[in-house]
Amino acid sequence: MIDILAARQSQIHQKGDHPFDMVCEQPSLAGAVSQRACVFCGSRVVLYPIADALHLIHGPIGCAAYTWDIRGALSSGRELHRMSFSTDLSEREVIFGGEKKLYQALSELIDHYKPQAAFVYSTCIVGVIGDDVDAVCRRVSAERGIPVLPVHSEGFKGTKKDGYRAACDALATLVGTGPTAGIAPQSINILGEFNLAGETWMIRGYYERMGIQVVSTMTGDGRVDDIRRAHGARLNVVQCSGSMIHLARHMEQRYGIPFVRVSYFGIEDTSRALYDVAEFFGDAQLTDRARQLVSEEVSGILPRLREYRQALQGRRAAVYTGGAFKAFSLVRSLRTLGMTTVVAGSQTGNQEDYRLLRELCDEGTILVDDTNPLELSRFLQEQKVDLLIGGVKERPIAYKLGIAFCDHNHERKEALAGFQGMLNFAREVHSSVKSPVWRLARGTAYRRNPGDGERSSDDLLSASPAKEPVSR
Amino acid sequence: MISALSNPTKGPAFAASRNSCKLCAPLGACLAFRGFEGAVPFLHGSQGCATYIRRYTISHFKEPLDIASSSFGEAAAVFGGRENLRVGLENVVRQYAPQMIGLATTCLAETIGEDVPMLVRQVMGEMRGRVCPVVHVATPSFSGTHAEGFRAAVRATVDVLAQPGPRHAAVNLMPGIISPADLRYLKEIVADFGLESILLPDYSETLDGQAWDEYQRMPPGGTPLDAVRRSGAAQASIELGAWGDPERSAAGLLSARFGVQHIPLPAPIGVTHSDRFFAALERLSGRRTPQKHRDERGRLIDSYVDAHKYVFGKKAVVYGEPDLVLGLVGLLVEVGMAPAVCATGTRGVGLRQQIVAMAPELDSACILEGVDFVEIEQQARAAHCDLIVGSSKGYGMARRLGVPLVRVGFPIHDRIDGPRLLHIGYRGAQQLFDRMANALIEQSQDNSPIGYSYM
Numbered sequence: 042m043i044d045i046l047a048a049r050q051s052q053i054h055q056k057g058d059h060p061f062d063m064v065c066e067q068p069s070l071a072g073a074v075s076q077r078a079c080v081f082c083g084s085r086v087v088l089y090p091i092a093d094a095l096h097l098i099h100g101p102i103g104c105a106a107y108t109w110d111i112r113g114a115l116s117s118g119r120e121l122h123r124m125s126f127s128t129d130l131s132e133r134e135v136i137f138g139g140e141k142k143l144y145q146a147l148s149e150l151i152d153h154y155k156p157q158a159a160f161v162y163s164t165c166i167v168g169v170i171g172d173d174v175d176a177v178c179r180r181v182s183a184e185r186g187i188p189v190l191p192v193h194s195e196g197f198k199g200t201k202k203d204g205y206r207a208a209c210d211a212l213a214t215l216v217g218t219g220p221t222a223g224i225a226p227q228s229i230n231i232l233g234e235f236n237l238a239g240e241t242w243m244i245r246g247y248y249e250r251m252g253i254q255v256v257s258t259m260t261g262d263g264r265v266d267d268i269r270r271a272h273g274a275r276l277n278v279v280q281c282s283g284s285m286i287h288l289a290r291h292m293e294q295r296y297g298i299p300f301v302r303v304s305y306f307g308i309e310d311t312s313r314a315l316y317d318v319a320e321f322f323g324d325a326q327l328t329d330r331a332r333q334l335v336s337e338e339v340s341g342i343l344p345r346l347r348e349y350r351q352a353l354q355g356r357r358a359a360v361y362t363g364g365a366f367k368a369f370s371l372v373r374s375l376r377t378l379g380m381t382t383v384v385a386g387s388q389t390g391n392q393e394d395y396r397l398l399r400e401l402c403d404e405g406t407i408l409v410d411d412t413n414p415l416e417l418s419r420f421l422q423e424q425k426v427d428l429l430i431g432g433v434k435e436r437p438i439a440y441k442l443g444i445a446f447c448d449h450n451h452e453r454k455e456a457l458a459g460f461q462g463m464l465n466f467a468r469e470v471h472s473s474v475k476s477p478v479w480r481l482a483r484g485t486a487y488r489r490n491p492g493d494g495e496r497s498s499d500d501l502l503s504a505s506p507a508k509e510p511v512s513r
Numbered sequence: 514m515i516s517a518l519s520n521p522t523k524g525p526a527f528a529a530s531r532n533s534c535k536l537c538a539p540l541g542a543c544l545a546f547r548g549f550e551g552a553v554p555f556l557h558g559s560q561g562c563a564t565y566i567r568r569y570t571i572s573h574f575k576e577p578l579d580i581a582s583s584s585f586g587e588a589a590a591v592f593g594g595r596e597n598l599r600v601g602l603e604n605v606v607r608q609y610a611p612q613m614i615g616l617a618t619t620c621l622a623e624t625i626g627e628d629v630p631m632l633v634r635q636v637m638g639e640m641r642g643r644v645c646p647v648v649h650v651a652t653p654s655f656s657g658t659h660a661e662g663f664r665a666a667v668r669a670t671v672d673v674l675a676q677p678g679p680r681h682a683a684v685n686l687m688p689g690i691i692s693p694a695d696l697r698y699l700k701e702i703v704a705d706f707g708l709e710s711i712l713l714p715d716y717s718e719t720l721d722g723q724a725w726d727e728y729q730r731m732p733p734g735g736t737p738l739d740a741v742r743r744s745g746a747a748q749a750s751i752e753l754g755a756w757g758d759p760e761r762s763a764a765g766l767l768s769a770r771f772g773v774q775h776i777p778l779p780a781p782i783g784v785t786h787s788d789r790f791f792a793a794l795e796r797l798s799g800r801r802t803p804q805k806h807r808d809e810r811g812r813l814i815d816s817y818v819d820a821h822k823y824v825f826g827k828k829a830v831v832y833g834e835p836d837l838v839l840g841l842v843g844l845l846v847e848v849g850m851a852p853a854v855c856a857t858g859t860r861g862v863g864l865r866q867q868i869v870a871m872a873p874e875l876d877s878a879c880i881l882e883g884v885d886f887v888e889i890e891q892q893a894r895a896a897h898c899d900l901i902v903g904s905s906k907g908y909g910m911a912r913r914l915g916v917p918l919v920r921v922g923f924p925i926h927d928r929i930d931g932p933r934l935l936h937i938g939y940r941g942a943q944q945l946f947d948r949m950a951n952a953l954i955e956q957s958q959d960n961s962p963i964g965y966s967y968m
Contacts, residue, residue, distance in 0.1 A: 043728065044607075044608075046607065069582075070584070070600070070604065071581075071598070071600040072583070072602060072605040072608070074563070074581050075564070075582070075584065076564065077561075078560065079559045079561025080561070081561055097529065100620070102530060102654055102658075103565065104565070106535070106569075110909070123909075124887075125530075126531055127529060128529055130655050131655050131656065132653070135620070135655050142528050145528040146527070146528040147529075149529065150529055150531075153527075165558070165619070165621040166655070169624045170624060196559035197558075197559045197586055197587060198587050199586075199587070413579075414577060414728075415579075415608055415609075415728065422727070432568075433571055433572055434567055434571060437578075438728070442728060443724055452572075483724070
């Protein structure tokens with residue numbers, strides 16, 4: 042069995058008799074093989090979907106190469122965000138400074154691609170060689186006549202969360218620079234929704250069906266001009282609170298725009314989001330329309346969901362997400378499918394998040410902050426997990442152990458938000474948990490639900506796939 | 514680098530890289546270190562480097578790839594990363610009990626001027642009793658690509674581990690970045706000649722493994738460190754896909770330090786290049802090429818004949834690491850295709866010189882070093898190419914040009930068989946050729962208004 046490093050033990054908690062006390066929001070422990078990325082990653086994640094802006098990564102090539110067109114963030118128009126631009130600094134620039142190259146790169150790209158704005162991301166070494174990125178941005182902005190926004194995202198200057206903040210700082214300088222004419226009283230900005238597989242369009246559709254105007258979506262299918270006039274909206278609806286709460290707070294302070302925190306994962310949370318927004322406007326008609334929408338949507342997916350639930354009832358899940366807020370939704374969504382969450386963790390949760398997560402989960406659930414492959418594999422085995430929900434880096438850990446997996450990260454190409462997304466989620470989970478391949482892979486299984494693929498090597502040849510309760 | 518003059522179709526030069534055709538050096542180093550038994554790759558720098566590289570690599574191999582990091586914070590960047598390195602190495606030793614740690618420095622650590630060899634000596638000196646070799650390689654991404662990081666890491670490993678000794682019959686093989694399936698096949702070939710091979714490195718099992726009972730701290734497989742130690746007394750080193758300064762290769766080092774015969778060869782892709790590899794093995798083993806391989810060669814050539822009209826004169830775009838491009842050009846030329854655009858993101862390779870030496874008729878081809886995908890696409894469009902051969906990163910270009918993409922090399926992020934693709938030897942050439950010919954046939958079939966089902 043894998044031992045937990047002493048320095049990591051305070052970031053792990055098992056719900057039980059002992060009092061809740063969990064350390065989090067710490068820099069990752071060196072050598073522990075954290076699943077976290079860096080400040081740059083946080084900024085890149087938040088700003089990436091703005092499709093008519095130029096995203097220039099200032100530094101050597103790696104940071105740009107690894108973030109080229111890997112996300113499922115869709116655009117309804119221009120797709121400039123799918124390009125990967127880098128100043129590709131070489132040794133000479135590291136010694137003599139990269140400002141000249143940055144200026145030239147930026148000017149050429151703006152002239153060629155004619156973006157509505159440009160974001161310039163500083164990577165690690167920019168913070169060390171001391172380029173005055175702000176000055177270059179100011180100069181190019183003045184010369185080219187578009188906003189050119191520095192994003193202070195040097196990888197080592199904190200964690201992914203600090204990257205969210207740097208991205209929000211850049212957005213904050215855009216907000217408030219556009220006209221607000223034609224914005225209705227019942228209007229919102231959608232924050233923290235990144236249009237993976239078209240999810241923003243789905244969510245936007247819900248609000249529009251209710252009769253609410255959506256001024257801007259940040260940043261899914263994002264447009265610079267929409268963001269510039271976002272201060273004209275009456276309410277900020279913030280999902281994935283970790284990534285964009287900072288901007289919401291800023292807009293509350295600066296423009297008096299209140300915000301609500303929501304999630305669009307699962308029936309419960311999606312419905313609550315729509316009701317909360319309707320309630321904010323205090324308009325009975327809005328609430329009625331929300332109720333009607335929810336009832337239509339839910340009745341549309343419920344029969345199928347019931348079938349999936351029947352097939353998945355009693356299975357045990359582990360959830361490891363970037364932000365903790367998504368973990369709450371996943372625990373609830375899994376419950377909708379009759380599944381229990383027995384391991385729950387996140388890369389960037391805070392004390393309050395974990396307290397809530399603890400309340401939400403059953404006795405015995407392991408909560409973990411900033412975990413790593415070895416710990417995770419131990420928890421998966423200890424807790425006899427049937428399904429892991431995570432991202433690309435977690436996937437092979439599950440698969441190697443013969444455990445089903447559902448990708449719930451930014452690279453996914455399946456819409457999992459909203460009501461339709463809940464059905465897709467159920468299908469995803471079902472298609473992995475009920476796959477017959479585990480019967481073959483688990484000649485080696487350490488355990489399984491009774492009657493589900495548990496067998497000795499003697500009957501290798503007699504195994505046949507189980508009858509599937511749900512046909513696709 | 515190629516001048517604008519020899520490339521009339523070249524658009525305006527951009528200072529920026531647009532859709533890079535290279536990756537950073539630490540990625541190559543991690544890949545290489547993964548090919549030594551019980552080795553844990555460790556990046557000295559920010560946490561993000563390890564995580565990005567893991568994700569990128571996992572998406573290709575679909576295998577766990579734990580890469581430790583010293584997780585620099587602001588203090589480390591200002592005052593140095595000694596403490597982070599110490600804690601990191603200690604934790605890795607405790608958690609993984611590795612036989613070796615492959616320590617690559619990122620651009621951050623290199624820029625702040627860390628004296629890593631000294632730090633490692635200090636830290637490992639303090640750790641008493643639990644030490645393992647730490648192989649350090651400097652891989653700042655501002656002075657080299659993943660292809661160079663890979664080579665440098667292999668060289669550094671040999672530098673630390675290889676020992677002199679009485680000469681033995683084993684052959685060192687430096688394969689470059691090839692697939693796990695290629696590596697397994699390479700071992701099979703050498704074994705068929707009755708020779709022991711020391712693969713430097715061998716990630717054929719570590720990055721293309723099987724289901725596990727228990728989570729493995731380190732996946733089984735990789736070249737045993739004892740074999741690496743013995744590489745100093747091997748009868749020869751065959752360096753496949755050799756390019757650039759031999760001083761910078763492991764084979765060059767073994768030759769200079771221990772007098773191990775250095776046999777630099779092109780990547781054995783296609784019949785012509787494979788023949789040279791098999792000939793080298795015949796020489797070293799004193800045996801004829803076994804019948805099995807002669808038969809594979811024969812069938813391959815027979816299929817060349819069967820399909821030659823489908824591929825003749827077809828214009829291909831080839832891109833990737835220098836050794837891969839050179840190898841592929843060899844195959845394309847021998848079947849009568851025209852490599853119209855040959856491109857690599859790496860610089861200083863002498864790609865044109867090497868290609869023209871191999872196939873003088875390609876003097877007028879568009880041969881590019883240090884390029885990005887936007888430029889490759891411009892050239893491909895101008896050349897009216899028929900086929901694209903390279904990693905999955907060329908998919909967007911292929912889609913826009915309406916031309917089939919035959920996926921080879923690394924990364925292949927949009928198919929499931931990347932680790933199992935064969936490129937090298939007669940068997941690999943057979944697969945590549947079949948896939949290329951089929952892609953061209955399929956293209957003309959799909960574009961036909963009639964829809965023949967009989968070709």
